[in-house]
Amino acid sequence: MTTQELNDICVQVRRDILRMTYEAQSGHPGGSLGCVEFFTALYFKILNHDPKKFSMDGVNEDLFFLSNGHISPVWYSVLARAGYFGIKELSTFRKLGSQLQGHPTNDKKLNGIRIASGSLGQGLSASIGAALTKKLNNDKSIVYCLTGDGELQEGQIWEAAMFAAAKKVDNIIVTVDYNKKQIDGPTDDVCSLGNVKEKWKAFGWNVIEVENGNNIECVISALTEAKLQTNKGIPVVILLKTIMGKGVDFMENNHKWHGTPPNKEQFEKAIAQLKETVGDY
């Protein structure tokens, strides 16, 4: 798949996110828009997976866990676009009876999702567990996990970080969505994360920094490099600098779009900035 084709998917995914959150009049567009390149790169370029044959155990496949479950719109859109389920399902997001719950869950048997997330700080531990099982099963695949940066305020993240380094869980690649925003404001104002890179290093991780996490080529090369760094006795983390609200001018870099859907006027203004590429759901 060419860079142009991947970028076309990114635009379509952004349209999906806007339409889903607008139609539901709830959800989290900001972080979702910021992570579009990451999800597109992961599912269309990096993961060794078979969307048509999803299984809970994912034997001999790469696994992905979303720890910051509130950015479910981008995950649902990319899962559908990658072929895990029909894109028409996206219209049910957050509605009664939907498999596309507000926060992701395996409880509704949606292909692509292996565990519930939403209450923050827990996905990294689960990812480590899945990685340990892969090692015990002599399965050489990689486990990927995405966390938010505000989520790093949760203590459990650091319990997990300490464990992974101590036990040499080196078949895992964690990415931090480093947009420096959370629901109450900039992370620096809410509770500064301090030097995130040095923290991960001090916890024994191999840190890869990406300055432009909204450039798909940069994201692909970082993930490719991270793969090369696996199986070396040290867990790998990518600090992916992204822009909350990326792709919609009035949403960019504004924490107010963390958990607020656009109203009609805002939606029309936003969707006009993103022309349909591979087809609306």
Place this chain on the structure above:
Amino acid sequence: MKKYTYTEEKDTRSGFGEGLLELGKTNPNVVALCADLTGSLKMDAFAKEFPSRFIQVGIAEANMIGIAAGMTIGGKIPFAGSFANFVTGRVYDQIRQVVAYSNKNVKICASHAGITLGEDGATHQILEDIGLMKMLPNMTVINTCDFNQTKAATIAIASHKGPVYLRFGRPKVPNFTPKDQKFEIGKAIILNEGKDVTIFATGHLVWKAVEAGLILEQKGIDAEIINIHTIKPLDVSAVIQSAKKTKCVVTAEEHMRNGGLGDSIAQLLSMNFPVPVEMLAVDDKFGESGKPEELMVKYGLDTTNIVEAAQKVIARKQS
């Protein structure tokens, strides 16, 4: 009254340890996790025998629950152990989200439950754990009564697909149930058939209920004694059938009254066959330091309390 004898007193946690070791030998998918209490949980034999399948997590129970849930993906059956307090209340949201709601095949193994933990005091003596766990959809809740039963339950839950909370304890108690018994989840065990009153007991109170039955017999009272090792799913038909026969009920447990076994039985009976119920449990207070037996007396969880409750509930039935 049916006679029960025992040759030794043993701790239920050692039954767990033996059961786990046996599972290690028979089921390659069983893995064990512990948060720095391997000796207290009697998991050391498993850890020594199967080092690659034992995960020492350190003092990080939240992480342990998450790792256990993740390990099920790919087919492992994790037994995650710590003190009951640290593996329920401390990590309730973790259990709720990644174990219960996600319906993962995790076995939460809780030792030192209740006040019989003894001298460490109230910070460690959880009396709310059964309530916390039974409120979670998908969760099975088991509280075994002696060494043999705990060993059997440990082995049995590996074959049950889904989240299980297995509660056991620290003190040595009479080991009176059969060796190598088959443990059936959700199946109440009638220890004595009687007609005047039913005593539903769980955990350490089961043996005390047997003792109470002997005293009641001397007083001319014919007590039915039922071991409710599985609090959820409750053996609905066994409870209702017995209540229909005796028409009055005593419940006995080493737990808070709110949320405990008595709560479950009263709820079931009030909706199906209302009879007078007396509940032996801790009444809305924290425990304290002391020897286990002293605490059981002070908190009203002794054999004599069961006898008194039985007499009281029979009087209520007759009035």
